[in-house]
Each structure stands twice: as C-alpha cells, then as structure tokens.
Amino acid sequence: MGLNVNLAGLELSNPVIPASGTFGFGYEFAELYDINILGSIALKGTTLAPRFGNPTPRIAECTSGMINSVGLQNPGIDAVISEEIPKLARFYTKPVIANISGFSQDEYVTCCQKANAVKEIGAVELNISCPNVHNGGMSFGTSADCAFELTKAVKKVLSKPLFVKLSPNVTDIASIAKACEEAGADGISLINTLLGMRIDLKTRKPVIANKKGGFSGPAIFPVALRMVYEVYEAVKIPIIGMGGVTSARDVIEMMLAGANAVQVGAANLIDPYACRDIIYSLPEEMEKLGIKNITDIIGGAH
Ligand SMILES: Cc1cc2nc3c(=O)[nH]c(=O)nc-3n(C[C@H](O)[C@H](O)[C@H](O)COP(=O)(O)O)c2cc1C
Numbered sequence: 001m002g003l004n005v006n007l008a009g010l011e012l013s014n015p016v017i018p019a020s021g022t023f024g025f026g027y028e029f030a031e032l033y034d035i036n037i038l039g040s041i042a043l044k045g046t047t048l049a050p051r052f053g054n055p056t057p058r059i060a061e062c063t064s065g066m067i068n069s070v071g072l073q074n075p076g077i078d079a080v081i082s083e084e085i086p087k088l089a090r091f092y093t094k095p096v097i098a099n100i101s102g103f104s105q106d107e108y109v110t111c112c113q114k115a116n117a118v119k120e121i122g123a124v125e126l127n128i129s130c131p132n133v134h135n136g137g138m139s140f141g142t143s144a145d146c147a148f149e150l151t152k153a154v155k156k157v158l159s160k161p162l163f164v165k166l167s168p169n170v171t172d173i174a175s176i177a178k179a180c181e182e183a184g185a186d187g188i189s190l191i192n193t194l195l196g197m198r199i200d201l202k203t204r205k206p207v208i209a210n211k212k213g214g215f216s217g218p219a220i221f222p223v224a225l226r227m228v229y230e231v232y233e234a235v236k237i238p239i240i241g242m243g244g245v246t247s248a249r250d251v252i253e254m255m256l257a258g259a260n261a262v263q264v265g266a267a268n269l270i271d272p273y274a275c276r277d278i279i280y281s282l283p284e285e286m287e288k289l290g291i292k293n294i295t296d297i298i299g300g301a302h
Contacts, residue, residue, distance in 0.1 A: 001283045001286060001287070001292065001293075002292060002293030002294060002295065003015070003282060003283070003294050004294075004295075005039070005260050005261050005294060005295055005298075006238075006260070006295075007040075007123065007161065007163075007187060007238050007240065007260055007261055008123070008161035008163075008186035008187045008237065008238050009161055009186075010040070010095060010122045010123050010161055012039035012040055012094075012261060013039060013094070014037075014038075014039045014279055014282065014294075015039055015251060015255065015259075015260070015261040015262050015294060016038065016039050016251060016261075016262060016264060016275055016278050016279050016282070017038065017039050017040045017041065017042055017097065017240070017261055017262070017263045017264070017275075018038065018041055018042060018263065018264055018265075018268055018275050019042055019242050019263035019264055019265035019268075020042040020043060020044060020045050020097075020099035020125065020127065020165075020263075020265075021044055021045055021068075021070060021099075021265070022264075022265040022266060022267075022268040022269055023041060023042070023044075023268050023275075024044055025043055025044055025080070025084040025085070025087065025088050026038075026041040026043070026088045026091070026092055026096070027084075027087045027088045027090065027091050027092070029272060030090075030091035030092070032272055032273065033273065033276050035091055035092050036091075036092060036093060036094065037276055037279055038092075038094075038275055038276075038279070039094075039261060039279075040094060040095060040096055040097050040122065040123075040261075041088070041092065041096045041097065042096075042097040042099050042125055042263055043080070043084070043085075043088075043096055043097065043098050043099055044074055044099065045072045045074060045099045045100075045101045045127055045130065046074050046076070046077050046080050046098060046099060046100055046101065046111065046115075047072055047074060047076065047077070047100075047101050047102060047103075047107070047111065048076065048077055048102065048107045048110055048111050049076050050074065050075045050076035050079065051071065051072050051073055051074055051076070052073060053070050053071040053072065053073030054069050054070065054071030054073075054132060054209065054210045055209040055210065056209060057207060057208060057209055058070055058071065058208060058209060058210065058213065059208075059213075060197075060198040060207040060208055060213065062196070062198065062215065062217070062219070063219065064217055064218045064219035065215055065216055065217025065218060065219040065220060065244070065266065066215070066216060066217050066266055066269070067193075067196050067197065067198060067207075067208060067213040067214065067215050068132070068193070068213050068214055068216070069132045069208045069209070069210040069212070069213035069214070070132060071132045071133055071210070072101050072130060072132070072133055077100075077110075077111045077114050077115070078114070080098075081114060081115075081118055085118060085120050085121070088120070089120050094122075095120065095121065095122020095123070096120055096121055096122060097121070097122065097123045097124070097125050097163070098115040098118070098121045098123075098124050098125065099125045099127050099165070100112055100115060100124055100125070100126055100127060101127040101130055101133075103133070105149070105150055105153050108126065108140075108150060108153070108154055109153050109154055109156075109157055112124055112126070112154045112157050112158050112162075113157040113158075115160075116157060116158050116159060116160055121160060122160065122161075123160055123161040123162070123163060123186075123187075124154075124158060124160055124161070124162050124163070125163045125164075125165050125189050125240075126150070126151070126154060126162060126163070126164045126165060127165045127192070128140040128141030128146075128147055128150060128164060128165065128166070128167070129141040129165050129166055129167030129168075129169075129191075129192035130192065130214075131167070131169060131192070131193055131195050131212070131213070131214045132210065132213060132214060138167050138169065138192075141164075141165075141166055141167040141170075141176065141192075142167060142169065142170050142176075143176075144175050144176050144178075144179035145179070147164065147166075147176050147179050147180050147183070148179040148180070148182065148183045149183075150183075151164055151179075151180045151183035151184060151185050152183040152184060155183065155184040155185070161186040161187060162184070162185050162186050162187070163185070163186065163187040163188065163189045163240055164177075164180040164185045164187075164188055164189065165188075165189035165190065165192055166180075166188060166189070166190040166191060166192065166227075166231075167191070167192050168190070168191040168192065168193075168194050168220075168223060168224070168227055168243070169194060169195050173190065173191075173227050173230060173231060174230045174231055174233070174234035174235075175234075177190070177231040177234050177235050178234050178235060181235045181236070181237050185237060186237060186238075187237050187238040187239065187240065187260075188231055188235060188237060188238075188239050188240070189239075189240040189242065189263070190224070190227055190228060190231060190239065190240075190241065190242070190243075191220070191223070191224045191227050191228075191242065191243045192214065193213075193214025193215055193216045193220075194214065194215045194216070194220055194223065195212055195213075195214065195215070196212065196213060196214070196215030197211060197212045197213065216243065216244070216265055216266045217244055217265075217266040217267075218244045218246055218266075218267075219244065220243045220244045221243060221244030221245065221246075221250060222244075223243065223244075224241065224242060224243020224244055224245075224254075225241075225243075225253060225254060225257050226257075227243075228241040228254060228257040228258050228259050229257040229258060229301065229302075231258065232257060232258025232259075232299050232302065233258075233302065238260040238261075239258050239259045239260055240259060240260065240261045240262070240263055241254040241255070241257065241258070241259030241261075241262050241263070242254075242262060242263035242264070242265060243265075244266075245262055245263070245264050245265075245267065245278075246264070246267045246274065246278075247278060247281070248278050248281040248282045248284075248285040248286075249285055250262075251278060251282065252282075252285060252286070252289065252291070252294075252297065255294065255297050255298050255300075256297050256298075256299070256300045256301040257299075257301055258298065258299045258301075258302070259298070260295075260298055264278060282294070
C-alpha cells in the first residue's frame with residue numbers, strides 16, 4: 001500500500017502533518033511516541049523578533065471546535081534556528097516545514113532568508129493568514145495584489161519550496177491562490193482559521209481578551225474542503241489541505257478534493273496522539289475503500 005506523497009519535490013512517507021501552532025516545535029511530543037512516523041511537521045509560527053503573544057484568555061471552547069488568539073507567541077527566528085530546531089533534530093530525522101509570519105515585507109523576506117539556510121527545513125510555509133495580529137498576517141493574505149507582491153519578494157531569497165498559507169476570511173480564495181501561483185509559489189496551504197468570537201453570558205463581554213480569534217476544529221471541515229476543492233480547480237501547484245481534520249477518512253476526503261498532503265491542527269490539542277492514530281488507521285481505511293496508492297485519489301472528486 002502506497003502512502004508516500006510528493007510536495008513540490010519534498011518526499012513524504014505519508015501525507016499527515018501536524019499543523020502550525022498546534023504541535024509546538026515537535027520535540028514536546030517525542031516523549032509520547034516516535035514522532036518519526038509523521039510525514040513532516042509544520043513548526044510553530046515564527047517571526048523575526050520574539051513575541052510574547054496576545055493577552056489571556058486566548059482560547060474559547062465552541063461546539064465542535066475552538067477559538068484561539070495566541071498571537072504568534074514564539075522565540076523569534078534566530079532562537080528557533082539555534083535552539084528549537086536542534087532540539088527537534090534529536091528526535092526527528094525528516095525535513096520539517098518552517099511557518100513564517102511577519103508585519104512587513106522586509107520581515108518576511110529576512111525570516112525566509114534565514115530559514116533557507118537551515119538544512120533541517122525542507123520547505124517554507126508563508127503564513128499570510130493569521131487573524132490574531134494587527135497590521136500583519138492576514139492583511140497580506142486578503143488582497144490578491146499584496147499576496148502576489150509578498151510571494152514574489154520571498155521567492156527571490158528561497159531555494160526551498162514555498163507554500164503560501166491562505167486565509168478563509170475572503171470572498172474568493174481561488175483568486176488569491178492564483179495570484180500566489182503567478183508570483184512563483186510552489187504550493188498552497190489552506191485553510192487558516194475563520195474569524196470568530198464568543199461572549200461570556202455572566203460578564204456580557206467577549207471571552208477572548210483580544211475580543212475575536214480564529215475558529216478551527218471539526219466544525220470547519222466542510223468549509224475547508226470546499227475551499228481546497230475550489231483552489232484545486234484554479235491552480236496547478238500542489239495543495240496542503242487542512243481545517244477540521246480528525247480522522248483517516250477526513251484525510252482521504254481532503255485528498256479527493258485536491259490536497260496532496262493534509263495537516264491536522266486543533267485535533268492535537270484534544271488528543272496528542274491524533275496524528276499518530278490517523279497515520280496508523282490510514283492503510284485500513286484505504287483498503288476498505290479500494291485505494292492502493294494514496295496519490296491515486298488526489299483531486300479524484302473533480
Ligand atoms: C492554537 C492554535 C495556534 C495556531 N497557530 C498558528 C500559527 O502559528 N501559524 C499558522 O499558520 N497557523 C496557526 N494555526 C492555524 C492552524 O495551523 C490551522 O490552519 C487551523 O487551525 C485549521 O486547522 P484545524 O481545524 O485542524 O485546527 C493555529 C491554530 C491553533 C488552533
């Protein structure tokens with residue numbers, strides 16, 4: 001049974017990848033199981049300078065999902081390269097995906113330049129879709145022109161594959177994916193979280209200190225699937241699909257919509273073994289559905 005997939009030249013032994021921000025820098029999970037089973041790991045969102053993140057509370061529970069407003073808490077790219085990646089390399093021997101965020105084009109470019117020099121990093125995922133920071137993140141990803149300019153600028157300093165991670169908080173995600181492809185992106189990651197909020201009935205105030213946050217988890221799966229389906233019809237470059245995936249059957253459905261690989265996010269916060277268990281159960285589900293090689297089904301629903 002064939003589980004391996006290819007992401008713009010990056011060979012993965014299976015299509016399952018923990019999503020950025022939901023799996024730390026990976027080594028935290030190494031005491032639970034052998035993380036080498038994972039197809040790759042999307043590292044925690046990284047910026048040029050260290051960030052403390054947003055004030056708390058920054059998590060709210062919802063029916064079939066959660067809202068987060070972590071706000072890109074991270075130690076900064078230099079510490080990620082000198083401390084976090086070497087720690088992960090003790091446990092994980094496959095190429096990882098660096099998730100890069102910024103507040104200006106220069107910041108994105110500098111971070112990508114630094115990431116490009118790191119041997120453990122197999123690809124860069126450009127987060128132009130974070131809903132939890134002001135004047136950055138999502139503001140680059142909600143305009144096709146901004147997405148085009150930024151993609152073009154970072155491509156100049158990257159020799160590793162570039163996946164641009166898109167926001168679902170737009171009217172036409174396919175046009176933004178197309179702009180990234182035209183600017184030279186090697187692939188598209190989608191979706192980041194949907195803007196949402198909760199209100200505490202006792203205080204009558206927003207639950208999240210930052211008022212709004214990003215909604216993710218099983219509730220968003222049909223929205224993510226629809227967007228992957230639309231983007232598959234708009235571009236020729238590979239797609240990493242994500243949003244609400246919790247099972248091997250969801251992985252298969254996402255790949256039928258057009259994903260070459262699949263990331264698992266909020267599910268890791270509910271069950272730290274989620275990715276491992278999805279990988280374990282993939283062959284059995286494939287057999288039930290008569291799938292020999294997982295690559296045979298990519299875009300099969302079109
Ligand atoms: C707690 C939390 C932190 C996240 N941090 C990041 C991040 O740093 N960078 C990023 O690109 N996406 C981040 N995301 C978004 C996820 O990577 C993913 O795109 C989204 O949650 C949808 O997948 P899911 O429904 O499986 O969670 C975060 C999500 C959560 C729940």
